Amino acid sequence: MLTDLNTKPVTLAVxxxxxxxxxxxxxxxxxxxxFGVGFAQSSVLHNAAHDSRHAASFPCH
Numbered sequence: 657m658l659t660d661l662n663t664k665p666v667t668l669a670v671x672x673x674x675x676x677x678x679x680x681x682x683x684x685x686x687x688x689x690x691f692g693v694g695f696a697q698s699s700v701l702h703n704a705a706h707d708s709r710h711a712a713s714f715p716c717h
Contacts, residue, residue, distance in 0.1 A: 693701065
């Protein structure tokens with residue numbers, strides 16, 4: 657295996673507009689998740705958690 661000792665790490669230039677778009681997407685996704693869980697019926701949340709436990713092979717009863 658050959659190695660080159662003269663390599664330099666690659667740096668990526670991220671523009672401010674890309675950072676703003678990513679931050680807005682993360683904020684919108686977080687708000688959607690928060691409000692989706694906050695306004696859901698408790699039985700819906702229970703059933704979703706129950707089904708997730710079964711899908712992951714965790715016992716729940």
